[in-house]
Amino acid sequence: MGMQAPGSRPHREASGLPGPESFWHFSNHQSCPRRTVVARPQCGFSKKAAKIIFQYRTGCHINGQKVSEGRDATIEEDPCLTCHCSKNKLTCAKRACPVLTCPIGLQVMSKGKCCPICSEGKRATLLFPERTMNMPCIIGKDYRKHEESFTLDKCTKCSCFNGTTICSRTSCPVLECAKEHQKTSPGECCPHCPQIEEVRSTCTAEGQTYADGESWRLDDCKSCMCHSGEPRCAMEQCPRLSCPLGQDMERPPGQCCYRCVERDSVCTVYGDPHYKTFDGKFYNFQGSCKYQLTADCVNHTFSIRVTNDGRSARYSSRTKTVSMKIGDTKINLGHKLRVKIDGKRIEMPYNGSIGNITRDKDDNVEVNTTIGIKLFWDGAGYLEVKAPISYKNRLCGLCGNFNSVVRDDLKTRNGVIFKEAGRENSWKFGESWRVGGKKACSRKQDNVHKEKPCHKATKNLSAQDQSA
Structure with a gap:
């Protein structure tokens, strides 16, 4: 019996974010569209959070890290999230993980990875050696009939079709609050950020204290920002680079990525x-x-x-x-x-x-x-x-x-x-x-471009032979 599930489907975020007035947050997430969240007043937005994260009106910034035009950036808090800078606007996509056939106890999440995998490395087990029409489906320990619809969890809906389980999963939006502060209402798939009355005003990192909204650089590719008392970091991703003949790779001071420059x-x-x-x-x-x-x-x-x-x-x-x-x-x-x-x-x-x-x-x-x-x-x-x-x-x-x-x-x-x-x-x-x-000139007259004497003698001899 086989199984098919969506591998990764991008979640489209609010891409036109030039300033705080269009920043989004999800305290009123229930009123927003399920799959795509666009910055709209009726969805609720936090101007304080907008000021913290999108404090620059030119270029792209995330967690204090500047992202160059056409480049990608990732954040440590969510390995599934990738953001892209285009025309001074930051667009983020979140990968939706596939549904696994193994029980939860056999699912393994590696550090820095977005999605878990089955520890035995198998996506499906063949239980029926001879395939016939209208075959049932088995997910973990559950048995499902042909054309039966069911839910695996609040975010995943599946159906069985002739021994193949086909599932779709809701991709949740990116939230500005930390995971430990996110809450999920009963019956809802996606979490939301609660209203926080008191916010810590400083962050401490590597012995240094930073004010709320203040950013600092770890290196040319990685920066952090203090957000509600928590350091948030982001890293710019550099593309692969191959320079043509006559050019060298060079990384300008203060920039993350190399570029091709003509050499002296x-x-x-x-x-x-x-x-x-x-x-x-x-x-x-x-x-x-x-x-x-x-x-x-x-x-x-x-x-x-x-x-x-x-x-x-x-x-x-x-x-x-x-x-x-x-x-x-x-x-x-x-x-x-x-x-x-x-x-x-x-x-x-x-x-x-x-x-x-x-x-x-x-x-x-x-x-x-x-x-x-x-x-x-x-x-x-x-x-x-x-x-x-x-x-x-x-x-x-x-x-x-x-x-x-x-x-x-x-x-x-x-x-x-x-x-x-x-x-x-x-x-x-x-x-x-x-x-x-x-x-x-050190020689009286340069005649090197003319024929050497031996060449002249050869030609004269040839002329005499011809006349003879």
Whole structure:
């Protein structure tokens, strides 16, 4: 014999609760609708309780805990209750527990759970191996005939149909008073809060005393409120979060839940040299002159230039010096970790109006500016430039434009975009960001983008063969 019962049916609470005038309580519950309770004057409401719980007219609050828009919250007093904040209104739903087939003595309620379960873990027992029409039903020790209607308790009505017991249970509204103060009138299913003439004015929690209506925070996700001499606590429920590429999970100070935020981006120069732009594009450029690595091309708050040295090799170079200009201040990072500000060598650590300059434990130079731009320099050709998200869509130079789009990073000074980072394209792109005169170049004339001599000799030989 099987049994069916409703698993959980939400109880719709008074959802539009912007202020005390629409708060509800159930001292006159008999005059309210049985399943759905809406805030109406004829149902009775307590302005004192409204002032205690709904003291804020913006956002959602329950037991002193602020619930963010679109989030859920639970309260310790009732595990079956879940509240949801939407458009500054708190809507609560209460789960109705299913009817169990086992006797009450075998029903077990676990801590923190909403509904009891049968200790033997069985919802029904097969008493009739061969099913026939018009079979009776057995609930616990009771025997019920086919199509017989009966009540299990004041809130549960059932009927037997061909060996299956189908039950419905009234879901009671949420009350503002504690469970020990709730009363149920004879013949009624749901309890109500009695009129309390004298209410205690303080609460004591963890050695602290709080006035009636005062709230306090246990942590960023959990708050409590003193309600008629009793602490009431609520906890905000955070959704599962998965951040896309280029974003990190971050929990803002004072907030319960994490959020996805775009991370600061880094441009890297290394080797002979190779470049990785802010948006993650790799390319090679071996020019031996001075170039604009990156700059604020919108508000012009800073610029960074690099000077490449190519005297020791014909077809490669390395980053020799880095210069950064912020306003009228110029910072130079040179070979062997020499640092100058406005032409004067400084000792580290240095603190000034443009920020601070230090050496880390590995003896590398770190520059942290007041505008958010950071530099990391090892003195031998490795350079990192870190830009905060506030500079997105504002940068230009060899490090790209920092717009989260990789395919347009090779954009020249005059707006030409090379989608492929081939040898010739990289050269044309890099040369467009060249600054300074010919004296800034360590090789007489850079011809690396042209064909090497061996390639020319091969082509000349092929031409001679063809003419022969």
